[in-house]
Amino acid sequence: MRLVLQSTLLPILAMALLLGACKQATQKANQSTVKTTAPASSEPWWKEAVVYQIYPRSFKDSNGDGVGDLQGIISKLDYVKSLGIDMVWLNPIYASPNKDNGYDISDYQNIMKEFGTMQDFDALLKGFHDREIKVFMDLVVNHCSSEHAWFKSARSSRNSPYYKYFHWWPAEKGKPPYRWSIFDEKGDAWEYNKATNSYYLHYFADAQPDLNWENPQLRQEIYKMMRFWLDKGIDGFRLDAIAFCSKDTTWQPLPAEYNGQWGMYYASGPHLHDYMQEMNREVLSKYNVATVAEAMGDVERVMKFVAPERKELNMAYYFEAIDFGYLPNEYKMPDPKGYDFVAWKKIYAKWTEAFAQKGWGTIYLANHDQPRMLTRWGNDTPEFRDASSKLLSTFILSMRGTAFYYYGDEIGMSNIKFDKVEDYNDIELLTNYAQVKAKGGDLKRFLEGMKISSRDNGRTPMQWDDSDNGGFGAGKPWLKVNPNYTSVNVAAQEKDPNSVLNYFRKMVQLRKKERALIYGDFKLVDAENPSIFAYTRSLEGRTILVLLNFKAVEAKVNTEGLDLSKAKVLLGNYPNSKATNQLKPYEALVLSL
Incomplete structure (x- = not known):
């Protein structure tokens, strides 16, 4: 799940940031050098890591049910090792009813049945560690699933011991103050619950109730769960939507200073960094692990997560560059005129300079919340597929910051570009499609835009070979396989020394050899x-x-x-x-x- 500033939010923020930052950058860009200090021998391992993200549902199906699973990943451990990467980031594998493909967790300490068992996970972790590959887990704790035992108890009675694990507005006080919801067709983040005669808060879908971080008991439950996984030996967490965890419980109307930007307001909770420092103090500082924040906002905001003296988290994503080039006031609608390439470069220069001075950043062009990088930032035509795929890999692996690389990009997978809404699975797209429809908008135009920007473009099954379903599995895949699997697949590229796959491997090794590319x-x-x-x-x-x-x-x-x-x-x-x-x-x- 992304920290969504999309629709009316992200373009406004991006343009506002750009007008100020790029004007300044233009004046000094040709001469500006981002100065860094020479690396000490004690630099933490995660600064030099290349992280390979695996979307488990789409990587490899071992049992023919159409869904990728842990045994499927285990069968491909040697392939992952052959890439030369240092760490794997697994999207959520916890028990979940899958309203948002695992980002709605019903049991934090069990494995989703479709994916396998805890024994499978233990074998997977050992398999990676035996190959000297570290493992990142997704930590989704802004919200859980409405099927979680905590919430099922909480929604049954106000007297439930878990009622205060969530945010409620009693109906006797009238209708709650408006809050925007990212994955709700009505755009309303309050959902009425009859049994308690109260409304619960959900910044995302109504099946994803927000957890009440203002309750110290809830925070201790989360820390206990984190220790469970860390004691198993995982190597770190990617903290999903973490910037939203602190709530302004006065529930005031959106302050005018946010200019309609609900996402930025949500990321400005009064105790956000108190909680991050507490998490570090009570959990993270006790282990040799890495963390990356799904943060949001400008340099000043993001830097608060990673400035070393603050003792919060290690790395942060920033969204200004990856979400550049969409039309204002529309959900992820690409500008038909393209994007301002010069301005895009200067965004990267600005953030690189900021992280050179303090903290540590990341560099990426795709993940499960993005379309395929080849289609979005390169050229997916047969003529230029190989060259532009290699170019984008070169970019990611030659920039400063920990490199995050998405499964399938190493072979040049591209957007599937669905024509029908029925082919999509993603709650984000389906919600926005329903909103466009309700407003009488142009649905054909919407779907054309989604061929470039939809998240499902980046979630199609891995293309292993030219057999049925691209070698993903014997059953009907949960999401259609891109028809180009017959020519774009791992097996074909393994045989070609000049393939996109083998170029990626060479670039990974070059980054490891040339410390200048890291520091x-x-x-x-x-x-x-x-x-x-x-x-x-x-x-x-x-x-x-x-x-x-x-x-x-x-x-x-x-x-x-x-x-x-x-x-x-x-x-x-x-x-x-x-x-x-x-x-x-x-x-x-x-x-x-």
Whole structure:
């Protein structure tokens, strides 16, 4: 689940941030260098990790029921190891009725039946650890499932010991103050419960009641659950929607200062960072693990999660770049004119500079909340599929921050682009489709936009080979397999030394070899170039130049001040790559100067 600033929220925020930040960045981008200190030998392991995200439902089905499972992942452990990655992030595998594909948890200490058993999980964890691969778990604790034992008890009576584990508004006080809901067709985050004659709060779907973090007893339950998994030996948590956990329980109307941005208001709870510091103090500091916050907002807000002296979390995602290029006031509708590439580059430069000064960031282009990176940021036509897939891998693995890479992107999987709403599974899309329909909106236009931006585009089954269902499993898959599996699959690419898959492996190894790609200073080169993303990474006298042509035509980059005459090609995505400032369509060059 994403921290949704989409629809009317995200575009407004993104443009507001952009107007201020990019104006300043434009003035200094060509000269600006992001200065970093040389790495100490004691740098934590998670800074150098390459994280591979597995969406369990879609990775490998071992028993033919159409749903990926833990035994399926176990059968592919050696493949995952062959990628050269350091850590796997598993989307939720806890018991769940699957209203939101596992982000509605009914039992935090059991495994979803479709996925297997706790014994399967133990075997999976051991399998990864035996291969020196660490494991991230998704921690979903802003809300749980309405099928969780806590909530089933709480909704039965106000006298339930679990009633105060959730947020309620008694009906005798009248209708509760309006709160926006992300996954509710009515857009209302309060749901009436007859047995208690009160309304419960749900920022997401009505089947996902928000947990009451203001209750110390609830927080201790969460910390106890976290220790359960950490004692099993997992290596960290990705904290889903964590910025929403603290609530303003005065329930005042949306303050004018938020300008209609409910998401930013939700991420500004009065005790958010008190809770993060308590979690660190009571749980995280006791283990050698890593954490990444699904944070939101501008640099100042996000930095509060990761500034070392605050003792909260280790890393943070930021959404400004990944959610760039959508039309304002519309749910994830891509701008038909495209996006401002120069402004997009400067967003990355801004955040890279911020994390160079304090804390630690992440770099990613796709995950379960995003479409496929090839379709969204590259070119999924047969002519340019391979080149642009390799280019995007080069980008992720040459930028500063812990690299997060999504399953299937290593073979260049692309959006499936469904024509009918019936083919979609995602609660987010179905909710917004219903809202467009209720308003008499243009449903055909909506579905065309979703071919680019829908989350289900990034959730189709892994394409292992050219057999039925792409080798995913014998049964009918829970979500259709992209028809291009006959040509885009792991088996075919394993045989081709120049494949997208083998290029990804080479780029992972290059990142591990060249510490400048992890810790080096970052300097944007030719910042105003409308086609090429170019930058240097420098550390202890070594400089690496990365040149990336994001367009389908040849383009030239201004490398004034950089001597390419003796440059060595470390990696390129075209055969016989040469050190040059004239790049072919979607050409990627990594040069040692």
